[in-house]
Amino acid sequence: MKQKITVLGPGSWGTALAQVLSENGHEVNLWGDNPAQIDEINTYHTNRHYLPDLKLPENIKGQKDLKTAVTDADAILLVVPTKAIRSVAKQLATIVENKPYIVHASKGLEQGSHKRISEVIDEEFPVEKRKGLVVLSGPSHAEEVAVHDITTITAASSDDEAAKYVQQTFMNGYLRIYTNNDVVGVETGAALKNIIAIGSGAIAGLGFGDNAKAAIMTRGLAEISRLGVAMGADPLTFSGLSGVGDLIVTCTSVHSRNWRAGNMLGKGQKLQDVVDNMGMVIEGVSTTKAAMELAEQLNVDMPITETIYRVLYEDKDIRQAAKDIMMRDGKIENEFS
Incomplete structure (x- = not known):
């Protein structure tokens, strides 16, 4: 059945998902707060900054006004940066009138509160003003979906x-979409894998090989699982698409901006220069801080996350950081410690 769906956030992933929905026969509005970008989408059917080789279906309508974009939408898909989720959800609550489904495809933890994205939406967008709330997540590069x-x-x-x-x-x-009822696990895996991807990119930038890559991904998954379970997640979720699946794709590909950021750090660039040159949000940077604070609050051991935090926020030498984490006291693997 044809649906009217509004996508909020014309970045790479929002644009790719808008294309999916259009090709599936739905009416699609694509909203953004950059007028020039919206004009490009409507005039040339391109979004060159994010997906330079993509020609968008002509029936995707770029929208500059949020109320116009969401009026009578059957579903609203939020694909905005984590830091913008609360303000956008709050705006939606004041203008939406027809109880749409709310879907989000963003990945991160809110700074300060350490809340998952669905928790933020729940606080700002009353249940009585919408239908179900759904998280869309998993191993997916926008460039490949496109x-x-x-x-x-x-x-x-x-x-x-x-x-x-x-x-x-x-x-x-x-x-292909699989359903899952473990929202905590899916959102936690989606957010925390970006931290490990920064570490994986750094390892490559430092010149280490496949052994090191396997080590950080495996032990990174252990950290993600520990924190996720402490937050109430089903441990089996982390062996699925939004756990190990998303971790693999984000830690092994140049499409991943978190991997690319880590790679630049490993090659000696400063964090601010990396951020300035990326041109897109690097969610793993802010998520590292939120995860570190949350781990301390819940008394969860996360040595890789802590190491990356020290590099990002305390300017620790990245090569020394790699040596220090290898020289920690010996542990038992199956205790997830």
Whole structure:
């Protein structure tokens, strides 16, 4: 059934998902706060800053006004940076009138509160003004979805009907959606893998090889699982798409801006220079701080996250940091310590 869907956030992932929805036969609005970018989408059907080789379907309508964009939408998909989620959700609550499904495909933890994105949306967008809330997450590079590479991701919600709605709305011959009811696990895996991706990129930048890559990904997954379980997640979620799947794709590809950021740091660049040159949000940087504070609050041991925190926020020498983490006291692997 044809749906009217509004995508908020014309970055690479928002744009790729807008294309998916359009190709699936839905009416799609794509909202953003950069007028020049919206004009480009409407005039040339391109979004060159984020996906330079993509020609968008002409029926995707770029929108500059938020109320116009969301009026009568059956579903609203938020793909804005984590730091913007609260303000956007708050605005939506004042203008939405028809109880749409709310879906988010952002990955991070809110600074200060350490809350997951769905928790922030819950606080700002009352349940009585919307239908189900769904998290869309998993191993997915926008650049590959845009060219129809085979991709599998997860629609997570405590509302089975809402998760199935998203599954049916987004799924097609190249994008397969699985449902999951562990929202905590899916959001935690999505956020924390960006931290490990920075570390994986740094290892490559320092010149280490596949052994080191396997080490940081495996032990990184242990850290993600520890914190996720302490937050109430199902440990099995971390062996799925939004856990190990998302970790693999983010830690091994140049498409990942978190990996690229780590790689630049490993090659000796300063964090501010990396941020300035990226041209896109590096979610793992802010998530590292939030995760470190949350781990301390919950008394969870996260040595890789702590090491990356010291490099990012205390300017610790990255090569010395790699040596120090290797020289920690010996541990028992299956205690996840």
